[in-house]
Amino acid sequence: MTLPYGVFISFEGGEGAGKSSQIARLCATLKSCGIDHIRTREPGGCVEAETLRDLLVRDSHNNWTPKTELMLMNAARHEHLEKVIRPALKDGRWVICDRFCDSSLVYQGYARGMDLSVIEKYRADIVGSTMPNLTFVLDVDPMIGIPRSRGNVHENGQVNQETRFENLEMSFHEKVREGFKKVVLNDPDRCHLIDAHKNQNEVYMDMMSILLQKYPLLSVPKNTPN
Numbered sequence: 001m002t003l004p005y006g007v008f009i010s011f012e013g014g015e016g017a018g019k020s021s022q023i024a025r026l027c028a029t030l031k032s033c034g035i036d037h038i039r040t041r042e043p044g045g046c047v048e049a050e051t052l053r054d055l056l057v058r059d060s061h062n063n064w065t066p067k068t069e070l071m072l073m074n075a076a077r078h079e080h081l082e083k084v085i086r087p088a089l090k091d092g093r094w095v096i097c098d099r100f101c102d103s104s105l106v107y108q109g110y111a112r113g114m115d116l117s118v119i120e121k122y123r124a125d126i127v128g129s130t131m132p133n134l135t136f137v138l139d140v141d142p143m144i145g146i147p148r149s150r151g152n153v154h155e156n157g158q159v160n161q162e163t164r165f166e167n168l169e170m171s172f173h174e175k176v177r178e179g180f181k182k183v184v185l186n187d188p189d190r191c192h193l194i195d196a197h198k199n200q201n202e203v204y205m206d207m208m209s210i211l212l213q214k215y216p217l218l219s220v221p222k223n224t225p226n
């Protein structure tokens with residue numbers, strides 16, 4: 001099925017909230033419904049932005065100031081929007097994105113302490129009207145999420161080396177969690193807080209009931225894909 005303009009769905013949340021598994025399930029459902037879609041992520045999603053991702057998320061000696069971090073995130077986002085997201089939406093494909101601009105507001109704003117109006121200026125310039133139609137914010141206590149994320153093994157079998165944020169102190173991750181709650185409160189039509197302490201099936205069903213309210217034409221198989 002191809003719509004005149006694609007649907008843009010972003011997933012947000014702290015480390016170890018289970019975004020990847022839920023995104024995989026959603027994409028499997030979209031596929032089974034015949035909905036043309038792409039799965040992508042931030043920072044990253046195209047060659048140039050993935051280069052910037054390595055600088056930003058790998059644990060290294062880079063100790064960016066928050067402002068540089070924000071600019072690099074937005075540089076990656078600009079490449080991603082121009083080369084991947086906008087063309088896909090224009091072609092009527094759905095875009096399922098692991099993190100987007102709410103992460104800048106939360107990580108560089110609420111958690112790093114940057115002035116929120118500066119972050120909004122970048123958002124207005126780089127993202128403009130290409131905002132997600134729907135955002136799922138997966139909420140998990142960092143005392144649970146961080147150890148889960150540290151134990152994560154990538155799909156290629158390698159141990160997670162993207163630990164620059166993950167290794168920050170627990171108080172940072174608490175601010176991230178509270179920041180995402182504020183994002184949901186400030187934009188309740190678009191953003192939905194999902195309790196990610198539940199088991200994966202329940203989390204998925206909670207998300208799907210919201211998705212189906214917005215897009216009732218979707219028919220979701222009773223046996224959800226794993």
Ligand code: TMP
Binds near residue numbers: 043057099166
């Ligand atoms: P993840 O894709 O494994 O969640 O890792 C990406 C990390 O980058 C995560 O710790 C959040 C961080 N991040 C920001 O700080 N600002 C942003 O704008 C984005 C997209 C991600």
